[in-house]
Amino acid sequence: MVVVRVNNAQDKDICYGRGTGRRGGDDQYDVILVEEEQDVRKMVEQCHQSCQGSQGEQQRPQCFKPCMQKRFQDQGKSQRGRDTSRPERTRRTDKQQQSNNPYVFEDHHFTARLETEHGNVKVLQKFTDRSDLFQGIEKYRVAFLEADPQTFIIPNHWDADALIFVANGRGTITLIEGDSRQSHNIKRGDLFPVPAGITAYLINRDNNERLVLAKILHTVSVPGELQLFSVGGGNAESSFYNAFSTEVLEAAFDVDRDSIGRLIGQQKQEQEQGIFKKATAEQIESLTQEDKGRKWPFGERKEKGTHSIYKNEPSVANENGILHEVDSNDFPDLRHCNVAFSFFNITRGSMAGPFYNAKATQILMVPNGEGRFEMACPHLSEQDTRGGQINPTYEKVSSKLRRRTVVVVPAGHPVVIESTGEQNLEVIGFGLKSDENEWFPLAGRDNVMSQWEDEAIELTFGSPAREVQKVIQKQNQKLFFKSPARSGRAFA
Ligand SMILES: [Cu+2]
Numbered sequence: 001m002v003v004v005r006v007n008n009a010q011d012k013d014i015c016y017g018r019g020t021g022r023r024g025g026d027d028q029y030d031v032i033l034v035e036e037e038q039d040v041r042k043m044v045e046q047c048h049q050s051c052q053g054s055q056g057e058q059q060r061p062q063c064f065k066p067c068m069q070k071r072f073q074d075q076g077k078s079q080r081g082r083d084t085s086r087p088e089r090t091r092r093t094d095k096q097q098q099s100n101n102p103y104v105f106e107d108h109h110f111t112a113r114l115e116t117e118h119g120n121v122k123v124l125q126k127f128t129d130r131s132d133l134f135q136g137i138e139k140y141r142v143a144f145l146e147a148d149p150q151t152f153i154i155p156n157h158w159d160a161d162a163l164i165f166v167a168n169g170r171g172t173i174t175l176i177e178g179d180s181r182q183s184h185n186i187k188r189g190d191l192f193p194v195p196a197g198i199t200a201y202l203i204n205r206d207n208n209e210r211l212v213l214a215k216i217l218h219t220v221s222v223p224g225e226l227q228l229f230s231v232g233g234g235n236a237e238s239s240f241y242n243a244f245s246t247e248v249l250e251a252a253f254d255v256d257r258d259s260i261g262r263l264i265g266q267q268k269q270e271q272e273q274g275i276f277k278k279a280t281a282e283q284i285e286s287l288t289q290e291d292k293g294r295k296w297p298f299g300e301r302k303e304k305g306t307h308s309i310y311k312n313e314p315s316v317a318n319e320n321g322i323l324h325e326v327d328s329n330d331f332p333d334l335r336h337c338n339v340a341f342s343f344f345n346i347t348r349g350s351m352a353g354p355f356y357n358a359k360a361t362q363i364l365m366v367p368n369g370e371g372r373f374e375m376a377c378p379h380l381s382e383q384d385t386r387g388g389q390i391n392p393t394y395e396k397v398s399s400k401l402r403r404r405t406v407v408v409v410p411a412g413h414p415v416v417i418e419s420t421g422e423q424n425l426e427v428i429g430f431g432l433k434s435d436e437n438e439w440f441p442l443a444g445r446d447n448v449m450s451q452w453e454d455e456a457i458e459l460t461f462g463s464p465a466r467e468v469q470k471v472i473q474k475q476n477q478k479l480f481f482k483s484p485a486r487s488g489r490a491f492a
Helices: 007-014 031-050 061-080 086-100 132-137 246-253 257-263 281-287 454-461 465-474
Strands: 110-116 119-124 140-147 151-158 160-168 170-177 180-187 190-194 199-204 211-219 228-230 276-278 316-318 321-326 339-346 350-357 361-368 371-377 395-401 406-409 415-419 425-432 439-441 480-482
Touching: 132 361, 140 151, 140 199, 140 361, 160 339, 160 361, 160 425, 170 190, 180 190, 211 361, 211 425, 246 257, 321 350, 321 480, 339 350, 339 415, 371 406, 415 425, 454 465
Parallel strands: none
Antiparallel strands: 110 119, 119 140, 140 211, 151 199, 151 228, 151 276, 160 190, 160 211, 170 180, 170 199, 316 321, 321 339, 339 425, 350 415, 350 439, 350 480, 361 406, 361 425, 371 395, 371 415
């Protein structure tokens, strides 16, 4: 899944007598070496710290060098003393791999917050638990909700503002705000916000299809910590009312103890437990009539609406794919959560990009299909400092994509998404921290180089402009292209 280049990073290490003989220049990819590289990086960090300051290496070599030598010796001892049989090594390597590709999240990075026979809510781990690179998006969480046909999800609220995309199925969402109640029918392709603290209930009104919602949540209480508040649906333990003394509840509701039992913990035996409940056709019929709630009397309240991504023309559409985008100009509710939305439908055997996002860190979520992605990341690579020059280098981050894979693409990072399965690849993109994100293609029509003057091209690439132009202008599709396999080439 992960590829890590170690050649440049090793140069420094060789100075301290632990080189592997692989000096820079030979494009070596080797996972085992990553382990050593990580150890060395950690030691360098520790020695910088204990020698006071990141310039310790240059400014205080008398401190830094002995510090490193000592740590190498210590590590050598601890490694000799340790059982270095294969399982241990493999496990560590997996961990190192993970830390070297913090951008991809799979099924096992989700935790079920709610799971019953008729549905589940799965929340992705906190971004900053994975890597410090995600400090900028610390407050955001990602979740999927799935509900069986004809299922009611009991009223609840979260301590987070949610932006929700209907990835599959159709349903009805009802929001309660003070004395106003609004119901909206929702279907595949709809986007809608549910503000923090607003009580909402949801119904899958389809007879056959599962309702699948992809959510981005912006926490408003403890940064990145997400909590659900529920009346429990008849089982006492999972009701927040249950945390209060019965006497308090008796006084608050002005009823006796038995009556309080109806709110918590007096569920009929035959009724199922949990937050997902099967509903009858009549109940669904009644719950799914849109906007039958009492209207806000002053007429100035802003409707918390829904927006279909298919309402406007796609931003890009050709035989290789379709891109739908929604920003706060199309759907003003997005301004509150400061999120731009994209939906890629990539034709089988095609790909999107390379492109990059100007301002948004994009959370890609796969609701359907299979594929792979590649991204260029300067964070994971070392500067190339050979020959007295200092230049940036870029690590290739890549992974397979399948249903529920989540990928973080930080702002500015060039990325390619390829559809490799038997069906189209669908990718949801939540663009965080920018409700009006722009993206720029790096190949094909309108690519960033297409506006450059000839002199700029010649100075940049060192070849005659007309020859470079042939390369820049050859592809005339925009954003979506045939993938390497279909156009007869394979990925290296
Ligand atoms: Cu990066």
